[in-house]
Amino acid sequence: DTGVSQDPRHKITKRGQNVTFRCDPISEHNRLYWYRQTLGQGPEFLTYFQNEAQLEKSRLLSDRFSAERPKGSFSTLEIQRTEQGDSAMYLCASSSQGDSGNTIYFGEGSWLTVV
Amino acid sequence: GDSVTQMEGPVTLSEEAFLTINCTYTATGYPSLFWYVQYPGEGLQLLLKATKADDKGSNKGFEATYRKETTSFHLEKGSVQVSDSAVYFCALTYNQGGKLIFGQGTELSVKP
Numbered sequence: 001d002t003g004v005s006q007d008p009r010h011k012i013t014k015r016g017q018n019v020t021f022r023c024d025p026i027s028e029h030n031r032l033y034w035y036r037q038t039l040g041q042g043p044e045f046l047t048y049f050q051n052e053a054q055l056e057k058s059r060l061l062s063d064r065f066s067a068e069r070p071k072g073s074f075s076t077l078e079i080q081r082t083e084q085g086d087s088a089m090y091l092c093a094s095s096s097q098g099d100s101g102n103t104i105y106f107g108e109g110s111w112l113t114v115v
Numbered sequence: 116g117d118s119v120t121q122m123e124g125p126v127t128l129s130e131e132a133f134l135t136i137n138c139t140y141t142a143t144g145y146p147s148l149f150w151y152v153q154y155p156g157e158g159l160q161l162l163l164k165a166t167k168a169d170d171k172g173s174n175k176g177f178e179a180t181y182r183k184e185t186t187s188f189h190l191e192k193g194s195v196q197v198s199d200s201a202v203y204f205c206a207l208t209y210n211q212g213g214k215l216i217f218g219q220g221t222e223l224s225v226k227p
Contacts, residue, residue, distance in 0.1 A: 050212060103164055
């Protein structure tokens with residue numbers, strides 16, 4: 001069990017550019033979550049997949065944000081036309097439908113800085 | 116809707132002091148409850164959990180008991196260390212799936 005892994009860990013991009021983050025969940029987990037966290041704040045929910053189906057999306061996930069999980073394994077989060085307000089840590093997490101408590105495990109996060 | 120409320124921080128303690136961080140929740144169903152810890156610049160680490168009423172979660176000297184009657188899940192530790200300095204988040208989710216709902220976090224600072 002290698003845990004939830006995220007890539008890249010740090011990304012600096014110019015305003016207006018597109019960025020993509022990848023998340024590899026714990027191998028047997030079929031649920032995958034994306035959160036955003038800004039400095040001094042708690043994590044804000046963005047979206048949630050069960051297998052390849054995107055079951056819930058936050059209003060925070062504007063049309064510049066898109067998340068996919070094409071084969072129910074890894075997921076990508078793409079931000080188009082980045083803005084300075086997108087600077088944050090993007091956290092991925094996963095859990096197993098077979099876990100009666102739905103314990104959710106987080107990755108180390110991907111830091112985005114938009115300059 | 117469901118929500119989690121934590122005591123405001125920062126909490127500053129001396130080493131070996133007793134720690135309590137209060138957490139209360141509002142839920143429409145029967146959630147599982149969690150405490151996560153976040154060290155500076157890092158992601159969230161699961162600290163402990165409880166999946167039903169009266170369960171006690173424990174890990175690394177930290178404990179919390181799921182109290183349905185008071186809708187609380189307070190975090191306690193008998194003797195804190197400097198290395199416990201971090202931000203602590205209380206959260207809930209449902210076992211049938213769905214997102215974690217977080218409290219606002221409580222920063223703990225332990226001085227030698």
